[in-house]
Amino acid sequence: MTSPAERKSIAKIAANSRWARESDRTAATAAARKNSPASIEYWLKKVDPHEEMPYQERIKRAENAKAAYYARVMRKARQAKAAKAAKASGEAA
Template sequence: MSDPTTRRLAAQVAAHESWASTSDRAARTAKARAALQARFENEVDPHRLLDAEERARRVEHARSAYYARLALKRHQAVRNITRATEALNAADTEIQETA
């Protein structure tokens, strides 16, 4: 089971089976959500000098920036894949035309 596609599919099966047997999704993900919240709080106010309202406002912006950055990276990756695919198709066409 060393090929990446097989590993990915097996992991998907395991994940779906695990979620199918989970009765309380919120409880299962609570620690991860709390850790992400703490990460953003530590990022914007590591010494806890801000009042709770200002910290919450900044945390929300930090969270938005985090997800916007992920979206940007995804967009760039898709664009690069598209360009590479177009270059590959152009090369294939050139090869077929010269054959």
């Protein structure tokens, strides 16, 4: 089994090798960007996978779903930060 440092080194070599061969980085990452929660297309597929709603309604729902997702992410980050601070203050005492 490799150490975390060794795995990091292997991953870095692989990533740099891959990008050294890529002529069009934008095209190479297009699918990942389209399927990312940062993309409205991602949320359009989530809220109406069969495209049965009117487009404007799909957009509204997609924007709400995206906002809810990021609100949950921020909430979890705040909770984790608070838990870490509580643990640190408990250890310091």
